[in-house]
Amino acid sequence: MLDIQNLSKTFGPRRVLTDVTLRLVPGEVYGLLGPNGAGKTTTINLLSGLIRPDIGRVLIAGEAASDRTKSYLGIMPQQNLLYQSLTCGENLAFFGKIYGLPSSLRSQRIFTCLKAVNLEDRVDSIVGALSGGMQRRLSLAVAIVHQPKLVVLDEPTTGLDIEARYDVWELIRQLKHQGVTVLLTTHLLDEAERLCDRIGFLKQGHLLAQGSLSELRAYIPAQEVVTIQTTDEAAAMAKAKTYGLTQRRYDGQLAFWLPERLELRELLAKFEGCPIDSIARSPVTLEHIYLEMTSSF
Secondary structure, X not given: OEXXXXXXXXXXXXXXXXXXXXXXXXXXXEEEEOOOOOOHHHHHHHHOOOOOOOEEEEEEOOEEOOHHHHHHEEEEOOOOOOOXXXXXXXXXXXXXXXXXXXXXXXXXXXXXXXHHOOOHHHOOOEHHHOOHHHHHHHHHHHHHOXXXXXXXXXXXXXXXXXXXXXXXXXXXXXXXXXXXXXXXXXXXXXXXXXXXXXXXXXXXXXXXXXEOHHHXXXXXXXXXXXXXXXXXHHHHHHHHHHOOOOEEEEOOEXXXXXOOOOOHHHHHHHOOOOOEEEEEEEOOOHHHXXXXXXXXX
């Protein structure tokens, strides 16, 4: 549904994207992750036609991105682009008209989209009087009002409470079930872990790696991560080194990669003689993979 081929973009002397290639199939949820300034927004602007690439091309439904392909595409930007003095219904009617929806279908889509984001009772509410979370949900309704085949969600749950976030997650799952392709950018790693079929890591304009969560786990040769609190970190690190364990720090805490899962007594035996205050174990998560990929580039 979306085919980005060897995309590169510069702004003056600054290279923002370098040879980025990715392909999304129909019904796939793809998470594009990266720190601020990685090039995620530039990628979105390129595929939406707001800017043109220096090198490479963007295909949507097999066609070069152009005015013809805009009807395939729905975008929820990071910042809400809503008319604050209009009602929710009027906003949806306006954007539906821009996308060429006939008036009879617009009325139906207004109700359907507001219901999908749990705002059906707000059809006549002025947008400027809504909470930030409600405006985020309305922005999502606007993105899908014309039933696009490709939806781009740029930080869709920013400003939402946990219940509203779950509602958005469920809507994304429904879009996938309907065969809609979703490109998702987010800073919430658990969001990507729960929703995405595949994930790509973008940093300084380079796509460092992409794949399913199970494929990306191969970048960390460990079965689990063990975090230790001790008053003698030097001794713990020395012990770990004798067993060939890779050392890392996560949120300032000392951690080690274990190539195999061990019973607790076996694990404690490896640090015998060290004053262990606490020890915590976890599987390799997307957070570990993300930190490894982005810190090593």
